[in-house]
Amino acid sequence: MATGAILDAAQEVFSRSGLEGGSLRAIARRAGCDPALIYYHFANKEALFLALVDRRLPPLGADLERLAADPGPGNLETRLWAVLETFRRHLGEDLGFRTLLRGQVAQGTDSVRNAVEHHLRRIATPVSQILCQGMASGEVRKDLDPLLTTFFILRMHLEILDLFPSLGGRLTGMRGPRALEQARRTWLEFVLRALAPPSPPEVRP
Amino acid sequence: MATGAILDAAQEVFSRSGLEGGSLRAIARRAGCDPALIYYHFANKEALFLALVDRRLPPLGADLERLAADPGPGNLETRLWAVLETFRRHLGEDLGFRTLLRGQVAQGTDSVRNAVEHHLRRIATPVSQILCQGMASGEVRKDLDPLLTTFFILRMHLEILDLFPSLGGRLTGMRGPRALEQARRTWLEFVLRALAPPSPPEVRP
DNA sequence: CGCATAATTCAACATCTGTTGAATTTCCCG
């Protein structure tokens, strides 16, 4: 039994029931092994959760760093949409994992929060760099805090992924499979209006 | 033992440990009664949670409806800040309750989601009305979905309240007791830029 | 007081929880 198989099972169980609600016995049952085996591979429940995060977040951070390092031909809208799409690819299908992670950041143990914070910094930094590049090219107004703005952009995008299917869609009346993408697009337009400098931008590619 | 005392205890316990994690025995201990008494006043754990929501959210909705019904002398910025302040007054000190509520909306039982959705509709409607009034007065661009925009404004504001103390502040380097209010102010300015109509607004009060 | 009714507690149910130390199986290498 590879540790990866246990992580797979842990991800499914934690995603459905949360960190406290998901039991090691349920994970072991899904992985097809004894609960005690989990303690052979991981020190305890918390270490199991952190291993899950360690497996999941670094690839996202790496993709974002690649996006920030290569300005490419696109304008700001194209680049930010690529950021949002990267998030959707990595975390889009996993409401449970996102909820789990957010819950631990907001209310988790200090040790868990510290461990997760390190990953989140690696995720936020490249996006804020993209914003700074936009400031340099005149596409973004210069009186913004790049990291706080990054927090706005990314966190609301995740909120759309989390809540729009169950809540936002029913409140706004937007339905169907395209509704989610439309809401994300609308959010990006909202962001671009807020980022735009006071005077029309001079294109300097 | 009034049902209100049990609700007080339930709020504290659920806020700290969540719906599944918070035990009826812990609630009873804090309320100073036997666990079985809770079943005399409430059908089960879920009904207890819904009674908590029923006690907490309607006053917020009522305050917002008052804000929407009385345009007053203020401009859009003043009115939206009043909305955010109303949220802060009602829910600002209670991270646990906000987390609990959001978790149930995102991943709760269908019956819980339906019950909560009704309250949220009463909260979102007056804010979207304020946006519509802004459209009529030329302060807000007219090509926006009022409810989706309301979702953006309110949800991100709650995210700031939830995550900024533990995460946002440490990522951005903003510290101290004024940092939270500054972040909320920054968010409002962000929103106002995104709402502003293309041409400078004609003031028609 | 006496009594009906409301409020509260007791005791128990079966089941689940994270964790651990010892016992067992599986595997690989000589």
Place this chain on the structure above:
DNA sequence: CGGGAAATTCAACAGATGTTGAATTATGCG
């Protein structure tokens, strides 16, 4: 095949969980 190490299981701990039916206490009223 032999043996040592790695992988896996067993059994148990002490306690918590939501819920319920019966038993008990408190309350209000005539």
